[in-house]
Amino acid sequence: MTNIRKRRLSVSEYVQGILEGNRMILSRAITLVESSRPQDRRLAEQVLEEIMPHTGGSLRIGITGVPGVGKSTFLESFGLYLTGLDKSIAVLTIDPTSQKTRGSILGDKTRMEELSNDPRAYIRPSPSGKSLGGVHEKTRESMLLCEAAGFDIILIETVGVGQSEVAVEGMVDFFLLLMLAGAGDELQGIKRGIMEIADALVITKSDGDNVARSKIARRQYQNALHLFPPNKTEWYPKVLTCSSVESRGMKEIWTLIKRFEEHMKERDFFHQRRAEQNLRWLEESINCYLLEQFYQDPNIQYLYGDLKKSVSKGKLPVSAAVRKLSEAFLNR
Numbered sequence: 001m002t003n004i005r006k007r008r009l010s011v012s013e014y015v016q017g018i019l020e021g022n023r024m025i026l027s028r029a030i031t032l033v034e035s036s037r038p039q040d041r042r043l044a045e046q047v048l049e050e051i052m053p054h055t056g057g058s059l060r061i062g063i064t065g066v067p068g069v070g071k072s073t074f075l076e077s078f079g080l081y082l083t084g085l086d087k088s089i090a091v092l093t094i095d096p097t098s099q100k101t102r103g104s105i106l107g108d109k110t111r112m113e114e115l116s117n118d119p120r121a122y123i124r125p126s127p128s129g130k131s132l133g134g135v136h137e138k139t140r141e142s143m144l145l146c147e148a149a150g151f152d153i154i155l156i157e158t159v160g161v162g163q164s165e166v167a168v169e170g171m172v173d174f175f176l177l178l179m180l181a182g183a184g185d186e187l188q189g190i191k192r193g194i195m196e197i198a199d200a201l202v203i204t205k206s207d208g209d210n211v212a213r214s215k216i217a218r219r220q221y222q223n224a225l226h227l228f229p230p231n232k233t234e235w236y237p238k239v240l241t242c243s244s245v246e247s248r249g250m251k252e253i254w255t256l257i258k259r260f261e262e263h264m265k266e267r268d269f270f271h272q273r274r275a276e277q278n279l280r281w282l283e284e285s286i287n288c289y290l291l292e293q294f295y296q297d298p299n300i301q302y303l304y305g306d307l308k309k310s311v312s313k314g315k316l317p318v319s320a321a322v323r324k325l326s327e328a329f330l331n332r
């Protein structure tokens with residue numbers, strides 16, 4: 001173990017360390033899957049393949065909401081509630097608004113100070129890359145590593161400001177949307193689509209003067225949700241309230257999540273949802289891979305540059321440009 005911190009680990013050292021729940025090796029494995037260096041990618045792939053049979057055992061929960069809604073405070077409170085039930089938890093955070101790997105708003109561990117000192121909790125910020133697809137591929141892989149390390153619950157947090165919450169919904173069993181009482185939907189940047197994919201809504205900061213307002217908001221959102229047609233799972237999203245600073249509402253949220261899990265498992269939707277997510281992941285990865293191959297090809301780059309000029313001047317139809325590019329790509 002002396003030099004293990006520094007030297008390159010073998011596939012079996014990674015696998016063994018992860019399966020033993022060794023946090024240091026788990027962290028290194030996550031760094032490995034986050035790396036885009038080709039030799040790291042190959043090693044990461046081997047590690048992932050080996051740990052696959054040990055994945056799938058955790059409950060995956062996604063949490064989203066606009067900046068300031070109280071996500072990190074909620075994660076701290078909810079996380080401590082869960083570790084209090086003797087559950088081990090891994091918290092993965094994605095911050096698509098920041099390009100920085102470390103020191104991003106979500107990446108700051110001090111946001112969940114008490115939880116990060118809890119031995120049953122493991123907190124890991126995901127880096128924010130330029131490509132959304134890339135970030136989520138890595139988050140999915142990190143999630144699998146955490147599962148193999150034996151965590152009961154994986155919490156994936158993302159800022160609800162764009163596409164990232166849709167991507168997170170595509171990798172979790174239960175998707176929770178945090179909302180503020182008294183703020184208009186536009187203010188919260190909440191699109192109808194996001195409410196539709198949420199399995200539950202929680203109105204945060206239901207304490208002090210805000211209690212009455214959060215109760216009204218709860219009723220309003222519950223009514224609004226009734227307007228959406230039920231999806232095939234026949235689960236009707238619920239609206240709850242909580243106060244993270246007073247640690248209230250956590251038990252109700254957990255009970256709801258357990259009820260959801262039961263509902264989905266009884267109807268065989270739980271595994272069906274995961275299977276669909278895996279296939280979507282495969283499709284997205286193929287799309288990403290092909291696009292990358294296409295745009296990185298030097299001949300394509302050259303030809304594309306030329307064709308863009310002709311297309312922008314209206315000299316060449318788009319369809320002809322696409323045909324020329326695809327022929328060049330296929331014959332490369």
Ligand code: GDP
Nearest residue numbers: 066067068069070071072073074205243244245
């Ligand atoms: P995030 O940006 O969504 O992660 O939000 P934070 O967790 O950083 O919280 C934003 C602000 O709301 C902070 O000033 C928190 O102290 C405050 N806050 C969070 N949760 C609660 C709560 O349950 N009650 C009250 N009164 N304030 C809260």
